[in-house]
Amino acid sequence: MTDVAIRVRGFSQFFGAVQKLNALDLDVRRNEILGIIGPARSGKSTFLCALNRLNDLVRGSRVEGTITIDGRDIYEPDVDVIELRRKLGMVFATPVPLPRSIFENVAFGARMAGLKGRARLDAVVRDSLERGGLWEEVKDRLETSGLKLSGGQQQRLCLARILAVKPEYILLDEPTSGLDPISTMKIEDSLRKLKKDYTIILVTNNTKQAARVADRTAFFLNGGLVEAGPTADIFTAPQDKRTDDYLRGRFG
Amino acid sequence: MAMKTKKRGKNRLERNDRLVRLALLVIAFSAVSVLLVITVFIVQQGTPIMFKYGLKSFLAGGNWYPSEKVFGLWPMIVGSLFVTAGALVIGVPFGLACAIVLTEFSSKNVRRVIKPIVELLAGIPSVVYGFMGVIILVPFIRQTFGGPGLSVLAASIVLGIMILPTIISISVDSLQAVPPSYREGSIALGATRWQTVKMVLFPAARSGIIASIILGMGRAIGETMATIMIAGNAAEIPRSLLAPVRTLTSNIALEMSYATGEHREALFATGVILFIIIMVLNTVANATSSRRRRQP
Numbered sequence: 001m002t003d004v005a006i007r008v009r010g011f012s013q014f015f016g017a018v019q020k021l022n023a024l025d026l027d028v029r030r031n032e033i034l035g036i037i038g039p040a041r042s043g044k045s046t047f048l049c050a051l052n053r054l055n056d057l058v059r060g061s062r063v064e065g066t067i068t069i070d071g072r073d074i075y076e077p078d079v080d081v082i083e084l085r086r087k088l089g090m091v092f093a094t095p096v097p098l099p100r101s102i103f104e105n106v107a108f109g110a111r112m113a114g115l116k117g118r119a120r121l122d123a124v125v126r127d128s129l130e131r132g133g134l135w136e137e138v139k140d141r142l143e144t145s146g147l148k149l150s151g152g153q154q155q156r157l158c159l160a161r162i163l164a165v166k167p168e169y170i171l172l173d174e175p176t177s178g179l180d181p182i183s184t185m186k187i188e189d190s191l192r193k194l195k196k197d198y199t200i201i202l203v204t205n206n207t208k209q210a211a212r213v214a215d216r217t218a219f220f221l222n223g224g225l226v227e228a229g230p231t232a233d234i235f236t237a238p239q240d241k242r243t244d245d246y247l248r249g250r251f252g
Numbered sequence: 253m254a255m256k257t258k259k260r261g262k263n264r265l266e267r268n269d270r271l272v273r274l275a276l277l278v279i280a281f282s283a284v285s286v287l288l289v290i291t292v293f294i295v296q297q298g299t300p301i302m303f304k305y306g307l308k309s310f311l312a313g314g315n316w317y318p319s320e321k322v323f324g325l326w327p328m329i330v331g332s333l334f335v336t337a338g339a340l341v342i343g344v345p346f347g348l349a350c351a352i353v354l355t356e357f358s359s360k361n362v363r364r365v366i367k368p369i370v371e372l373l374a375g376i377p378s379v380v381y382g383f384m385g386v387i388i389l390v391p392f393i394r395q396t397f398g399g400p401g402l403s404v405l406a407a408s409i410v411l412g413i414m415i416l417p418t419i420i421s422i423s424v425d426s427l428q429a430v431p432p433s434y435r436e437g438s439i440a441l442g443a444t445r446w447q448t449v450k451m452v453l454f455p456a457a458r459s460g461i462i463a464s465i466i467l468g469m470g471r472a473i474g475e476t477m478a479t480i481m482i483a484g485n486a487a488e489i490p491r492s493l494l495a496p497v498r499t500l501t502s503n504i505a506l507e508m509s510y511a512t513g514e515h516r517e518a519l520f521a522t523g524v525i526l527f528i529i530i531m532v533l534n535t536v537a538n539a540t541s542s543r544r545r546r547q548p
Contacts, residue, residue, distance in 0.1 A: 054440055086442030096433040099456055108451065109441040158437070165441055 005030040005169070005199045006051065010065035013043075013050050015058055020046045022223045023065065033191060033200040035214025035231065037207050039246065043223040044203040048171045051201070052088040053081050069169075086113060089162030093174040095154035097146030102138050105146040105157055109165035124164050132160030133190040152183025159190065170200045177205055188213050207247055211235050219243045294527060298520030310521065316487040318507065318515040325525055327489045331404075331497040332473055332529065334490060335483065338408025339415055339472035344465055346412070347419030351461075354420070355427040356449055367424060374417035382481030385410040390482055399494030402484030407497065410478050415468035422467065426460020427453055466537040473530060476501040500526040 006028035013021040021043045028034050036044045049055045051067060053074065066073050074084055086109075097105050106125045115121060125142070129135040134156040138149070146157055155175055162170060172191075176184040191200060191213055204210050210217045211231060218228035219240075227240050238244045302310045305323055313324020350370070354363050385406055394401030430453050438448040454461070476499075484496020485506060498506075504519050504526075511519055 052440060054436065057436070057439065082442050082444055084442075085440055090440040092433065092437060092440075094433060096431070096437045098434060098437070098452055108438075109443075112441065112443045112447050112451070161441065 003030040004028070005070060007068040008065070009068075011050065011067055012064040013046055013055060014060075014062040014064075015055075016060035020223050021050065024225050026218060026225055026228055028199060028201060029216070030199050031195055031197075032215040033195055033202055033213055034228075035210030035217040036201065036203045036220060037205075037210050037217060037246070038220035038226075040205070042220040044220050045173050046223075047220070048090065048173050048201065048203055051169075051171060052085045052090055054085070054090070056081065086165050087167055088169040088171055089165055089167035090171040091155070091158050091162060091173065091175045093177050095151060095158050095178075097149070097154050097157055099145065099147055101143045102146050102149070102157060103142040106160050106164050109161055113165055125160075128160040128164040129157075131163050131190070131194060132156045133186050133193075134160055150183070152179045152186065155179060155183070155187060156190065159187070163194075168198060170194065170198050172200070172202045172204075174203055174205055176209065184209070207235075219246065221246070291527070294520055294523045297517060298522075298524040301514055301517040302521050302524070311525070314489065316503075318511070318518060321514060323514075323518040323521070325500070325503075325522060327487050328498050328500045328503045328522065329525065329529070330489050331483070332499040332501070332526070334404050334497060335407045335411060335479060335499055336469060336473045338404060338493075339411035340465070340469060342408055342412025343415040343419055343468055343472070347416050347464070347468070348423060348461065350416070350420050351423035351427060352449055354424050356445060356453070363424075367421065370417050370420050372417075373413075374421075378414065378475060378477040379481070381410050381414055382478035385478065385482035393494065397494055399492075400484060400496055402482055402496050403494045404483070404490050404497045405493040407479050407483040407499075408493075410482055411472045411475055414475060414478065415471050418468045418471055419464045422464035423457070423461050426457040426464070429460065430456045462537060466534060469533060469537070470530060473499075473526075473533070474501060476505045480505060500529075 004027045006026075008024050008026040008028075011021060011024045012019060024047065036047065038044050046055065050063065051069070051074075055061045055063075063075055067075065069084075069087075072079065098108060100108070103125055106128050107121045110121060110124045115124060126135060126139075129138065134153060137153060138157075146154065149157060159170075159175070170191075176187055179187070188209065191202065194200060195215075202210070202214060214231045216229060217231045217234040219226045219234065219238075219242075221242055226242050227234065227238065229239075234243065235247065238247065301323070305321075310323055310325060311329070312326050313322070314326050315322050315324045316327060354366060358366070389406050389409060390401035390403075392401075393399070393403060393406050397405070434452050434456055435448060438452040439445075443451065479499050480502045483499060483502060485498045485502055486496040487498045487503070490497040500522050503522050507515070508519055
């Protein structure tokens with residue numbers, strides 16, 4: 001459990017002259033769910049997008065410090081960004097199924113990774129949908145459009161789509177912010193099962209969600225890390241007053 | 253009393269609203285009625301002669317000797333289709349490639365400069381395109397490949413260039429209209445930019461891209477001046493890409509000034525055929541695009 005999978009040291013992210021993340025130090029342990037909480041614009045999503053280098057797409061992006069994943073600094077010049085992004089699957093706040101069938105949505109990532117052959121794709125699609133907790137609901141209509149699913153189903157479809165790429169890490173950016181309680185519960189159930197095989201980072205606006213599923217929780221504020229620790233400690237005995245204030249709803 | 257005024261005021265507003273709606277309806281209909289008038293006029297002028305000489309010999313006849321009352325439109329039909337197809341073969345790949353480069357592989361500043369320039373291409377009069385074709389392209393083809401130079405190939409190239417602005421600007425618009433979340437989602441999955449274009453953006457923007465091709469095709473098939481200048485205008489079925497060709501539009505424009513009687517009617521009939529071909533192509537293209545859109 002103490003195996004550190006992602007090690008962040010003195011990491012800062014700039015977009016042009018604007019600094020969004022300020023000298024973060026944070027460890028993510030293998031096969032844990034790390035919850036990241038904090039008010040809007042505190043840098044939670046920026047941090048996720050730094051991990052898979054999605055921030056590179058933003059003009060004027062610049063970083064300082066290091067992020068080491070599985071012993072490699074991912075901002076080294078010779079890092080294969082495509083491979084990095086396959087290793088760290090990301091689920092966004094708004095589910096974005098592609099305007100294609102359910103099958104194609106899940107097969108998409110696998111196809112891009114070079115997987116061919118109907119039988120193998122079938123197996124990957126089924127396995128991914130099962131892990132994403134959606135298989136039972138869609139197994140008879142894989143050819144219908146992904147856009148026809150409900151919001152919660154779409155989000156699980158996006159989760160399954162990530163899994164089809166065979167990542168080692170799953171990054172979730174407020175995955176249940178637009179979902180009803182039942183759908184939220186289903187996603188949380190899937191995450192608990194997935195923890196066995198993946199390392200999961202869950203950014204959430206819902207502190208209760210972090211309390212429910214995260215093994216450890218980190219509290220971000222204004223682009224900096226206030227504190228991180230076992231979820232129970234953070235929620236019952238926060239070290240920092242600001243954490244306490246946030247959890248009690250005094251700001252944010 | 254107060255209530256009464258209020259009611260009257262409301263009635264006046266409602267009446268104004270009805271008037272405005274009526275006026276807009278009349279304006280909208282006047283645009284449609286122009287199409288109606290043109291259709292009725294062409295059909296009325298053009299169809300009698302088609303039936304007089306027989307639809308089959310009119311459409312499938314290979315000879316066009318108006319002075320001897322032989323009216324076979326087949327060479328012009330084939331000519332229009334060849335030249336249009338040629339223009340699409342040249343214009344579509346170039347146009348789409350350009351649209352992709354502009355939206356996905358170039359900075360905002362480059363796009364801000366290039367796109368208006370491309371759109372400016374659409375403003376150049378077709379006679380100028382024809383002129384450039386005659387001066388530069390036709391001699392080049394004559395010297396390099398042989399033949400008269402005035403040919404299917406020359407017309408296809410010039411029309412291909414002429415439809416570029418249509419294809420590029422509409423395709424760029426529809427590619428840019430794809431929600432950014434599609435792009436991010438795909439790239440987060442580890443897709444390269446090209447894979448994202450091919451597997452996500454293109455399918456998502458497909459209806460707009462098809463519309464751009466339809467409009468480009470309409471422009472190519474309807475273009476007259478440039479084709480007259482560079483296609484050679486021989487009223488016979490072209491045996492090769494280097495042979496001269498006459499399109500339906502050229503046929504009308506070349507002879508209308510001196511045609512009388514049945515010859516004149518035959519030119520109207522040419523217009524009818526052109527009209528039908530454009531309608532059919534448009535309908536087919538629209539149907540394919542909307543069917544594909546429904547079926548993801």
